[in-house]
Every structure is written in structure tokens, then in C-alpha cells.
Amino acid sequence: MLVQEITSIDTAARSARLQDRLTAAKRAFTTRNVDLAAATRLVRSGWRPEPGDLILARVIRLGQHRRLENIHGRRGDLYVGDEIIVAFGNRYAPDQFEAYVPQSLEPCHLVAGGGVAALAVNRHAAVKAPTDIEVIGVLVGENGRALNLRDFATVQPASDRPPLVIAVVGSSMNAGKTTTVAGLVHGLTRAGFRVGAAKLTGTGSGGDLWTMRDAGAELAVDFTDAGHASTFGVAATIWAQLPARCWPVWRRNR
DSSP: HHHHHHHHHHHHHHHHHHHHHHHHSSBBGTTOOOOGGOOOOOEOOOOOTTTBBBBEEEEEOOOSSSSBTTTOOOEEETTOOEEEEEEEOOOOOOTTTEEEEESSSSSEEEEETTTEEEEEEOOTTTOOOOOOEEEEEEEEEETTTTBBBGOOSSSOOOOOOOOOOOOOOOOOSSSSHHHHHHHHHHHHHTTTTTEEEESSSSOOHHHHHHHHHHHHHHEEEEOOOOGOOOOOOOHHHHHHHHHHHHHHHHHHOO
């Protein structure tokens, strides 16, 4: 048997073991659009992570987030020792955490129940310390690049737009934006309109999507569908593309 054949067998076996491990891990909502079959190995050191990079991590200590929202929207209990699949992302939530993607694969925190990993630097006085996680490794594909949410975005920019857009904005989180949107969606649906809804800013979680769908939206998408675990720290030029990215999805599903 040739050396390259042995290497090929070893690589295939390693990939198979990794897939078994990923299947057994608890997978977060932010990663729901990612094809984990694209992961062939784990990189455990010498990597500077970027927002959106996927990691396999281990829960070290439970803190503020004791549950993880899975790809179906169910929040399941976490236990010390659990292996979880989450995405790096910055977060600024005045009533929870200010957190940033670390510069290395150092131990960090679960800063959002939807599956965002970052290094928390500040927290609101009313919340507990963040849940501590240990990075087991970055998920890397055959091309040697990390699996990143942006590579699995389900929505792409478009030049056109729906005939009518209603934007709801607020000065902070928990200002009532989603409640207002839900009321508008429900009222317009009852009036006979076909309504699509999009959440353009925030931290990855399914709660607002379910609220918009419960209100009657035929389709609801958010920034995670455009490849972002969080919109904090996203460049203004990229953020400005998010509405255009969401519209084609609505158009395809009309």
C-alpha cells in the first residue's frame, strides 16, 4: 500500500470520527444553516478566530446561560462537560453582556443562549457571570478554512425590493420592537395582505422569528440567514446589505 493511500485512509477515518463527535454534540441555533458534513478536522491552536467561525466547545462552568437553543428552537439544559457547536460573534446587550471575539482559541464564554461564543468584558449588575466554555477546536474544511456562517448564508443581495416596506426601530433592546412588528404582521395578515418579516439587528436566537411567524408572517428571516451570529461590530456597509439579502428569500417563497 502506498503512503498516500494510507494517508487518505487516515484522513477519512479522522473525518468520520469528527462527524460522529459533531452528531453527539449539542448544536446551537446560530449554526442551523451550516452543513457540518463540510467539516473535516479540528484546529486546536495557532488560529485567530473571526466572527462567524464555528467551534466545538466544552462547557466548563454554568453561569447566566444554563440552556442552549438548538437548531429547531428548543432550549435544552446544559451540563458541565457537554460539548456544544456554537459560532464566534461580538455582542453588546446593555442588560446582559458586552463581549468580543477573542484573539486566540483561549477559554471564553457563552454570551447568548442562541449559541454565540465570545470573551465577556462587561456585564449588567443584575445578571450572573457568563457560562464558561473551553474551545476544543475550530471546525475546518478540506480547503483549510474555518467553517463560517457567511459561507452558508441562505440569502443573497438583490437589486429589487418588495413594493412596501415598514421599518420598526428602537433605541435599545427590549424597547418593544418585536411586539410592534408582531402587531403589524398580525393586523396586515388579518386584512388580507401576504406579509414577510425580517429581523435585521441583534444576537442570534429564534425567539423573534417564532413570534413573527406566530403573528402570521408567511416567511420570517434574520441576520443569521445572511451569515452573522450577531450584528454588533458588523461593518455598516455589510449591515446595509441585509435588507436586500432578505428580500429574495421572500420573493422565492411567494
